Amino acid sequence: MAPVDRPTLDQLIGAMQNAGAEFGLMVSWNGFKNSVEREIPNQFFKVRIWDQDAIIEELFKVYDNIDEEIKAELPLKRFWSLAVGEE
Numbered sequence: 001m002a003p004v005d006r007p008t009l010d011q012l013i014g015a016m017q018n019a020g021a022e023f024g025l026m027v028s029w030n031g032f033k034n035s036v037e038r039e040i041p042n043q044f045f046k047v048r049i050w051d052q053d054a055i056i057e058e059l060f061k062v063y064d065n066i067d068e069e070i071k072a073e074l075p076l077k078r079f080w081s082l083a084v085g086e087e
């Protein structure tokens with residue numbers, strides 16, 4: 001699959017306007033083309049853009065609080081590691 005392009009972002013914004021939605025979330029495991037990346041500051045308060053790193057980061061933030069049924073579908077285990085030399 002290819003990264004998401006600007007017309008796809010424009011379609012999301014149009015669909016949001018048609019539905020009267022104040023906010024949108026565009027998620028792409030394959031990332032976004034430069035034309036979308038350049039538009040992020042202009043759409044900051046309206047549309048959030050999540051690539052694969054953001055998806056994983058957001059999942060880690062809420063994982064402890066999600067439903068057990070969902071956790072069963074996505075079983076993760078937390079572990080600690082010594083970070084030598086990092087400051």
